[in-house]
Amino acid sequence: MLRPRVIPCLLIRSGGLVKTIKFSDPKYLGDPLNAVRIFNEKYVDELIVIDIDATVKQSEPNYPLIRAIASECCMPLCYCGGITTVDQIERIIGLGVEKIGLSSILTHNPRIIEQAAASVGSQSILAVIDVKKVPPFGFYQVFTHNATRNSRLDPLRLARLVESLGAGEILLNSIDRDGTMKGYDTDILQAIRDVVSLPITILGGAGTLDHIKSLFDRFGLVGAAAGSIFVFKGNYRAVLLQYPSPSEKESLYSIM
Amino acid sequence: MIGVVDYGLGNVLAIINIYKRLEVPVCLVKSVSDFRLITHFIIPGVGSFDHALMRLNRSGMRLELSNAINSGLPVLGICVGMQLMANSSEEGTLSGLGWIPGSVKRFDNNNSSSHFISVPHLGWNDIVAIDHPLFHGIDNARFYFLHSYYFSPQYDHHVLAKTTNGISFAAAVGSHNCYGVQFHPEKSHQYGIQLLRNFSLLR
Numbered sequence: 001m002l003r004p005r006v007i008p009c010l011l012i013r014s015g016g017l018v019k020t021i022k023f024s025d026p027k028y029l030g031d032p033l034n035a036v037r038i039f040n041e042k043y044v045d046e047l048i049v050i051d052i053d054a055t056v057k058q059s060e061p062n063y064p065l066i067r068a069i070a071s072e073c074c075m076p077l078c079y080c081g082g083i084t085t086v087d088q089i090e091r092i093i094g095l096g097v098e099k100i101g102l103s104s105i106l107t108h109n110p111r112i113i114e115q116a117a118a119s120v121g122s123q124s125i126l127a128v129i130d131v132k133k134v135p136p137f138g139f140y141q142v143f144t145h146n147a148t149r150n151s152r153l154d155p156l157r158l159a160r161l162v163e164s165l166g167a168g169e170i171l172l173n174s175i176d177r178d179g180t181m182k183g184y185d186t187d188i189l190q191a192i193r194d195v196v197s198l199p200i201t202i203l204g205g206a207g208t209l210d211h212i213k214s215l216f217d218r219f220g221l222v223g224a225a226a227g228s229i230f231v232f233k234g235n236y237r238a239v240l241l242q243y244p245s246p247s248e249k250e251s252l253y254s255i256m
Numbered sequence: 257m258i259g260v261v262d263y264g265l266g267n268v269l270a271i272i273n274i275y276k277r278l279e280v281p282v283c284l285v286k287s288v289s290d291f292r293l294i295t296h297f298i299i300p301g302v303g304s305f306d307h308a309l310m311r312l313n314r315s316g317m318r319l320e321l322s323n324a325i326n327s328g329l330p331v332l333g334i335c336v337g338m339q340l341m342a343n344s345s346e347e348g349t350l351s352g353l354g355w356i357p358g359s360v361k362r363f364d365n366n367n368s369s370s371h372f373i374s375v376p377h378l379g380w381n382d383i384v385a386i387d388h389p390l391f392h393g394i395d396n397a398r399f400y401f402l403h404s405y406y407f408s409p410q411y412d413h414h415v416l417a418k419t420t421n422g423i424s425f426a427a428a429v430g431s432h433n434c435y436g437v438q439f440h441p442e443k444s445h446q447y448g449i450q451l452l453r454n455f456s457l458l459r
Contacts, residue, residue: 005379120303169378197375199376
């Protein structure tokens with residue numbers, strides 16, 4: 001049986017591991033390599049690493065760090081952050097990363113997906129869609145640059161576009177839910193799922209394992225990514241890296 | 257010494273690191289001049305069939321790899337590295353290496369009555385393996401898969417392990433000293449580490 005995936009998502013800023021709330025207030029957590037080692041020992045299904053500085057600072061990806069992270073991972077690794085060219089994608093795949101997440105570039109040059117898929121294959125191209133409800137009507141729109149720029153794109157339209165261009169997976173990230181631990185935004189997930197057949201991973205809002213379980217109950221094969229729940233413990237948000245044990249994880253998809 | 261064929265595709269570093277941790281001698285193989293001490297070859301791979309073949313052709317190692325196989329050295333292809341061993345693929349127009357007779361087909365999610373087909377086949381799945389040294393010591397095996405095409409061997413006896421994604425298909429194939437796994441052992445935690453250890457012990 002193919003299982004839904006439970007995926008810690010680590011944010012990198014200035015070479016350090018951080019966690020944000022609604023894409024703001026990054027709290028420093030520690031050394032990213034150390035975190036990767038710990039998650040490796042916990043047999044996580046996959047790992048997503050997002051460099052939240054790269055696009056904003058328009059800097060090149062931090063290749064030495066990506067290489068070091070990739071060589072620690074005995075599980076699939078996805079890297080996101082600041083990717084603008086196929087050369088960068090090829091180089092990072094060559095460092096031992098399975099999947100590359102594309103985000104802000106999709107809003108002005110979505111065809112990079114076609115070129116990248118021709119080179120490294122669709123399965124390695126992840127389209128990251130950061131969504132936020134915009135007042136006064138609460139329409140979902142696609143944001144970039146750490147949620148500071150509204151592209152005014154409709155996430156459903158972007159999802160259909162990235163599928164038609166050959167993306168292998170969609171990472172749907174709710175800006176409103178980021179770090180809130182109040183549960184996933186299943187409305188937008190349902191809406192996206194209704195218009196594409198690509199595998200989807202959702203990020204933003206998981207606060208308990210029950211949130212993940214109810215996600216799997218409703219959506220079946222879907223990736224459940226989360227930050228806070230895997231890096232914080234207790235009301236005071238003490239830093240503790242944790243991940244469900246194999247038996248806890250089995251109970252998350254017990255009804256499948 | 258294990259030789260990980262580096263033709264610019266696939267996760268060579270992850271494989272190297274696992275063997276280093278296992279204290280099994282390993283090195284990268286970038287050209288024919290690196291072949292001398294190699295007893296086992298691993299051909300990793302991600303990406304599209306034709307692209308991978310062109311890279312392998314351009315590396316200048318294709319012929320020598322065939323010679324190595326003919327001389328009896330164990331070879332393990334991973335993911336696209338496995339698919340290259342077929343005669344052909346629906347993903348491309350180039351001829352495969354033809355080391356294990358068969359063709360590579362696409363998962364058909366339009367024409368399947370099953371709701372349990374996922375394209376790409378992405379995630380951790382169980383496998384059922386025959387009694388083969390490659391799978392010794394691996395209980396409740398589950399491995400990480402990421403692919404949209406699968407290897408369909410011409411002969412059933414070349415299937416070493418199966419899994420399901422809408423249909424049942426080969427998770428691992430083998431013919432003489434030539435082996436292929438569709439999943440990523442280098443990304444499958446303890447299960448994959450054991451499989452890579454087992455491969456290094458094949459004679």
